[in-house]
Amino acid sequence: YFQAIDSQAGFEAVRTFLQTINYGNQNTGTNLNLYWTDFSLKISPIEQVELLQDFYQNNFHFDSKNIQAVKKALLLSTTSSGSLYGKTGTGRVNGKDVNGWFIGYIETSNNTYYFATNIQSSSGATGSQATEITESVLSNLGIWK
Structure with missing residues (x-):
C-alpha cells in the first residue's frame, strides 16, 4: 500500500x-x-515513537480524513483490551533479512501506548519476529493480551 x-x-x-x-x-x-x-x-526507535506521537496528535496538521485513512490502514486488531495499530518492515542485504521493525501504538480506554521494536541479525531478522517480540513484551506488561 x-x-x-x-x-x-x-x-x-x-x-x-x-x-x-x-x-x-x-x-x-x-x-x-x-x-x-x-x-x-x-531512523532510530526513539525517532519512530516521536513520529507516531506527532502523527497520532496530528501535529503535522494533515487533513483529518487522511489521518483517519492511515489509522485505518494501520489497524491490526481490536479486542476488549483495546486496538492495536502497527506496521512491520524488513531490511535485506544480499538476500538475507538483517533488520526487522514493528512500530505502532495501542489505544486502550484510558491510555495510548507507543512502541518501536528494531531487531538486527546476520540473518532471520524480520518484521514478523519484531512483532512477536513486541506482543510478548506488551503482554508481559499487561498492556495487550
Whole structure:
C-alpha cells in the first residue's frame, strides 16, 4: 500500500514529505521502490515513537480524513483490551533479512501506548519476529493480551 503511494507521488513529493515530518535522515537513495528496505533511510526507535506521537496528535496538521485513512490502514486488531495499530518492515542485504521493525501504538480506554521494536541479525531478522517480540513484551506488561 505505502510503496504504491510512493510510486504515484514520485521522488520529489516523497522527499518533501520526509522533510515535512522530519523522518530520520530523510534519505531516499536512488531507488524509490527500495529506500525503505535498502538502508538508505535511517531512523532510530526513539525517532519512530516521536513520529507516531506527532502523527497520532496530528501535529503535522494533515487533513483529518487522511489521518483517519492511515489509522485505518494501520489497524491490526481490536479486542476488549483495546486496538492495536502497527506496521512491520524488513531490511535485506544480499538476500538475507538483517533488520526487522514493528512500530505502532495501542489505544486502550484510558491510555495510548507507543512502541518501536528494531531487531538486527546476520540473518532471520524480520518484521514478523519484531512483532512477536513486541506482543510478548506488551503482554508481559499487561498492556495487550
